[in-house]
Amino acid sequence: MHFNQLICLAIVLPVVTCNLVRPAAAPQAPLFSWPAYPTLSYATPxxxxxxxxxxxxxxxxxxxxxxxxxxxxxxxxxxxxxxxxxxxxxxxxxxxxxxxxxxxxxxxxxxxxxxxxxxxxxxxxxxxxxxxxxxxxxxxxxxxxxxxxxxxxxxxxxxxxxxxxxxxxxxxxxxxxxxxxxxxxxxxxxxxxxxxxxxxxxxxxxxxxxxxxxxxxxxxxxxxxxxxxxxxxxxxxxxxxxxxxxxxxxxxxxxxxxxxxxxxxxxxxxxxxxxxxxxxxxxxxxxxxxxxxxxxxxxxxxxxxxxxxxxxxxxxxxxxxxxxxxxxxxxxxxxxxxxxxxxxxxxxxxxxGTWLPLDPSNASDVAATVRAAEFGMGHLAHPLFLGLPVPASLSSTIGSRAPNFTAAxxxxxxxxxxxxxxxxYGTAYFTSPQGGIDACVSNSSDPLWPSCIVSTDSRDGWDTGATSxxxxxxxxxxxxxxxxxxxxxxxxxxxxxxxxxxxxxxxxxxxxxxxxxxxxxxxxxxxxxxxxxxxxxxxxxxxxxxxxxxxxxxxxxxxxxxxxxxxxxxxxxxxxxxxxxxxxxxxxxxxxxxx
Structure with missing residues (x-):
């Protein structure tokens, strides 16, 4: 009992009973209930x-x-x-x-x-x-x-x-x-x-x-x-x-x-x-x-x-x-x-990178993309999958340097x-060179010859994704x-x-x-x-x-x-x-x- 409470009882006890005043409890930190971690998960062989x-x-x-x-x-x-x-x-x-x-x-x-x-x-x-x-x-x-x-x-x-x-x-x-x-x-x-x-x-x-x-x-x-x-x-x-x-x-x-x-x-x-x-x-x-x-x-x-x-x-x-x-x-x-x-x-x-037109609604970009595919894969894929000669875009540009297959x-x-x-392993956007594909094809000293296409890996100011x-x-x-x-x-x-x-x-x-x-x-x-x-x-x-x-x-x-x-x-x-x-x-x- 607190000293003040004793004084209160001594003074007023003959007349009235005093209410006891308890001191405020000391502040306590809030309790946190720690959740259980997820059960470990193991790879299945x-x-x-x-x-x-x-x-x-x-x-x-x-x-x-x-x-x-x-x-x-x-x-x-x-x-x-x-x-x-x-x-x-x-x-x-x-x-x-x-x-x-x-x-x-x-x-x-x-x-x-x-x-x-x-x-x-x-x-x-x-x-x-x-x-x-x-x-x-x-x-x-x-x-x-x-x-x-x-x-x-x-x-x-x-x-x-x-x-x-x-x-x-x-x-x-x-x-x-x-x-x-x-x-x-x-x-x-x-x-x-x-x-x-x-x-x-x-x-x-x-x-x-x-x-x-x-x-x-x-x-x-x-x-x-x-x-x-x-x-x-x-x-x-x-x-x-x-x-x-x-x-x-x-x-x-x-x-x-x-x-x-x-x-x-x-x-x-x-x-x-x-x-x-x-x-x-x-x-x-x-x-x-x-x-x-x-x-x-x-x-x-x-x-x-x-x-x-x-x-x-x-x-x-x-x-x-x-x-x-x-x-x-x-x-x-x-x-x-x-x-x-x-x-x-x-x-x-x-x-x-894989072939995509810089602008799919632009005919010259689409043409450049198709040309990229033909130069990059067509000399092998045309004969193997289609039974066709190499693409004309390739053979007409490089002539005898293109593989030639008989009908048999x-x-x-x-x-x-x-x-x-x-x-x-990635993508690239393709477009035609300045002056167009045909002008480049006709000039074998052009640095872009013979493919005569331009590629980029970004458009609208953004790369296609994270850089490797x-x-x-x-x-x-x-x-x-x-x-x-x-x-x-x-x-x-x-x-x-x-x-x-x-x-x-x-x-x-x-x-x-x-x-x-x-x-x-x-x-x-x-x-x-x-x-x-x-x-x-x-x-x-x-x-x-x-x-x-x-x-x-x-x-x-x-x-x-x-x-x-x-x-x-x-x-x-x-x-x-x-x-x-x-x-x-x-x-x-x-x-x-x-x-």
């Missing part, structure tokens, strides 16, 4: 298969087709002595004489380890779930191929290991390794040649359904030419790689040529030696060897990766004749001799692409237009497959691993683009049969390591791989729209 489909007879039934071909192995011997052997260790070592090669840190295949559950925890959902409500009820069609891809020269490393021969790309890109930001050699890169089992296990663990890869011609045939020995170690390597993909429940997609022609076919006028007089025979021989060994387990095949670049890099359209004929001969042999049931295409690409050849090559395979580290831009708002254009101009009986698509985050090479893992630009790119593909399928009636992201891991991007296209980060010192959030967001979007 790909289900193990109950059976594996087959597309051709197995190797044991086809081995008789390998004619006049011996098998052998090669080794890095300090002082080989078999100089009399045409394809012996002395000859193999001579192939590497001008290359300074870094030896890999180990030389045997690494067994996979279980991916820890701590790595499979999904990231916090992206902050705009309402973004894709318009496609909530849409599903990708049955059999839709979704996943990620890589290429031998860019991920395998071990370039001089177990008999592999050097490639043309290594030769011509040596100068860039010295000058490019982030420059480096492919000698180690991701060392997928020895770590492929772990790479495949990691993708399957987060639910990736398709693994696309390329077979190295110079591993299978180090000397590249018909009659030279087959590298048995390479045969066994890709055999086990394919079996590993299937064992984990994933679907393999194989490319036969991804910018890795053997040095034998090097020329001064073609990016990959595609115009070499012996190229067709050499490629067909190599392809037949690969198909005899692997065609039973692979249902989707690509002959050439982006052969359209020979025109954009070397202004060499003439090599298109060899590319088209080599592709067609391989597919005819596959269908008629192997009786294979798999699907075929090559991977077309766009110089300067056009009949032979038509239909050998079951689907349109296309690699998409490689210079391209996000472009989801134009995806439907691009797909409808291809479907209309070059219809294929089995539709369109996006065989590569990707986004390298801006300056990701300057981020820590943790920063790069949490970066959201790549997630936004994939989800927004996939959303437009759903609209293309359901609202535009385009038969899109697949979507393969580039790439499953950051890798060697043609002379440098600064463009981080991977959905996994990679430490090239420790050879450790780390999931980025984009791989989870990609898989979640696919699963949310799977029937």
């Amino acid at each position: 790909v289900a193990k298969p109950k059976s594996t489909p087959t597309y051709a007879r197995p190797f044991k039934d086809l081995a008789y087709l390998v004619k006049n071909q011996t098998t052998t192995t090669w080794a890095s011997i300090a002082s080989p002595t078999d100089s009399s052997a045409k394809y012996g260790n002395v000859a193999w070592s001579a192939l590497w004489a001008s290359f300074n090669i870094t030896t890999p840190p180990f030389t045997t295949t690494v067994s996979p380890t279980l991916v820890p559950s701590s790595e499979l925890v999904k990231p916090t959902p992206l902050p705009f779930p309402e973004q894709y409500q318009d496609t909530k009820k849409y599903s990708f069609p049955a059999g839709f191929l979704s996943g990620f891809t890589g290429a031998a020269l860019q991920v395998e490393g071990a370039v001089r290991t177990e008999g592999r021969g050097p490639t043309y790309s290594e030769l011509i890109l040596l100068p860039r390794e010295e000058t490019a930001k982030g420059g480096g050699k492919p000698d180690i890169t991701n060392l997928n040649y020895f770590l492929y089992k772990q790479d495949i296990a990691r993708l399957a663990a987060v639910g990736v359904k398709t693994y696309a890869f390329s077979i190295s011609w110079s591993r299978i045939l180090p000397f590249g030419v018909p009659g030279s020995p087959v590298n048995q170690e390479a045969i066994k390597h890709y055999d086990d790689l394919i079996n590993t993909v299937l064992e984990y429940g994933m679907i393999p997609v194989a490319t036969l040529h991804h910018f890795d022609s053997p040095l034998t076919y090097a020329t001064s006028t073609s990016y990959q030696g595609w115009d070499h007089p012996d190229f067709v025979e050499g490629f067909v021989n190599y392809a037949q060897i690969a198909l005899i060994h692997y065609s039973d387990r692979i249902g989707t095949w690509i002959t050439f990766n982006e052969p359209t670049l020979d025109a954009s890099i070397f202004s060499n359209w003439a090599s298109g004749k060899n590319i088209v004929m080599a592709h067609a001969e391989v597919v005819h042999w596959y269908r008629e001799v192997l009786k294979g049931t798999g699907k075929w295409s090559m991977k077309f690409s766009f110089s300067k 050849e056009l009949e032979y090559v038509k239909g050998t692409c079951d689907f349109m395979g296309v690699d998409i 580290n490689s210079g391209g831009h996000d472009f989801y708002q134009h995806m439907r237009t691009v797909l409808k254009f291809l479907d209309t101009v070059y219809p294929a009986k089995d539709g369109i497959m996006i065989t590569e698509i990707g986004f390298s985050e801006w300056y990701a090479s300057s981020m820590t691993i943790e920063e790069e893992q949490s970066e959201i630009t790549q997630s936004v790119f994939y989800q927004s683009t996939l959303n437009e593909v759903l609209k293309s399928i359901h609202e535009d009636g385009v038969n899109v049969i697949g979507f393969l992201g580039w790439s499953y891991v950051n890798n060697w991007e043609w002379g440098q390591y600064d463009d981080h296209y991977g959905v996994q980060a990679f430490n090239r010192t420790t050879l450790q791989t780390f999931y980025k959030r984009s791989i989870f967001d990609f898989v979640d979007f696919i699963n949310a729209h799977s029937a």
